[in-house]
Amino acid sequence: MVDPDAELVRNAGAGDARAADALVRRHLPKMVGLARRMLNDGAEAEDVAQEVFLRVWREAPRWKPGAAKFETWMHRVALNLCYDRLRRNREKTDPDAGLYVADNKPMASDLWLARQRETKVHAALANLPERQRAALVLVHFQELSNIAAAEMLEISVEALESLLARGRRALKAALADVAADLIGDADGVSRM
Amino acid sequence: MDRARFEALLAAYGADVSRWPEGERAEAAAFVGAHGVELDAARQEAREIDTMLSHALAVPKLDALSARILAAAPKRTEVFDRRALLALAACAIFGVVLGYGGGLLAPAPLEDDSYFAMAFEAPGDEG
Incomplete structure (x- = not known):
């Protein structure tokens, strides 16, 4: 198995700034996206992504391509950091957690609408059971293969498919009252 | 592929076959070709959930x-x-x-100290 990141990781570990930059450009959006969808908190998502990369910089000089792809390893680290934060947040429940903080800056109406819809979907995702959310995030948003996602969650592919199906059904039910708005005005054209 | 498997894949991965496990895509496409109309309702439902999820795709400036x-x-x-x-x-x-x-x-320099002696000779000695 050829790891598309192997050379970049090796060079970044040797202090090659261009390789480090390429790694960040390739993986940072995915790491932030994963953490954002798992935690439903932009600032915490950035903290998680930064922590993932600090570990990347630490491991890169001695990274040896092995059984797992580098990207899979990064996802695993990010997911575990999210689990840690979710556990901590459960222990010290913040009464304001999840509340939408109004942004006073003027915003174009289209952008404002998009933000509102995004907030609703993120909130629905955040209310899914943790395993269903993780399965959806890894497969639908991070576009990992079913085998990689199942390995990461330490379950079989059949169990993963069950989590995905239940997650999607629960999401649909949670968004039922805004479904017309979400479905009627999106350009989510199916590729089927 | 039978209908039960097709619907299980649809429920798990959504309406976009390119997101389905690689090994089952060709069979799924053939199954749609053979049973297209019967599958419309299930495919439409999956498409709607995909559309809902598409609202959470944005990534902020980083x-x-x-x-x-x-x-x-x-x-x-x-x-x-x-x-x-x-x-x-x-x-x-x-x-x-x-x-x-x-x-x-390097070759050893030839020792020639005659110029030292010349240096001490008085100018008038020659005449």
Whole structure:
């Protein structure tokens, strides 16, 4: 198995700034996206992504391509950091957690609408059971293969498919009252 | 592929077959070709959930975060400094060896001290 990141990781570990930059450009959006969808908190998502990369910089000089792809390893680290934060947040429940903080800056109406819809979907995702959310995030948003996602969650592919199906059904039910708005005005054209 | 498997895949991965497990895509496409109309309702439902999920695809601007992360990346200077020191040391040793060896190999100068004697001769001695 050829790891598309192997050379970049090796060079970044040797202090090659261009390789480090390429790694960040390739993986940072995915790491932030994963953490954002798992935690439903932009600032915490950035903290998680930064922590993932600090570990990347630490491991890169001695990274040896092995059984797992580098990207899979990064996802695993990010997911575990999210689990840690979710556990901590459960222990010290913040009464304001999840509340939408109004942004006073003027915003174009289209952008404002998009933000509102995004907030609703993120909130629905955040209310899914943790395993269903993780399965959806890894497969639908991070576009990992079913085998990689199942390995990461330490379950079989059949169990993963069950989590995905239940997650999607629960999401649909949670968004039922805004479904017309979400479905009627999106350009989510199916590729089927 | 039978209908139950097709619907299980649809429920898990959504309406976009390119997101389905690679090994089952061709069979799924053939199944749609053969049973297209019967599957319309299930496919439409899956498509609607895909559309809902598409609203959570945006990623914020990450310039500042990216700069913070890159500032902590390993730096070549540390690696380079070590190599530069080694190269300098190697050059110095080579220079010493070359100088010493060159001195040994060079032909010994002919000893001719007549000009010393000439220097002490008085100008008037010749006449």
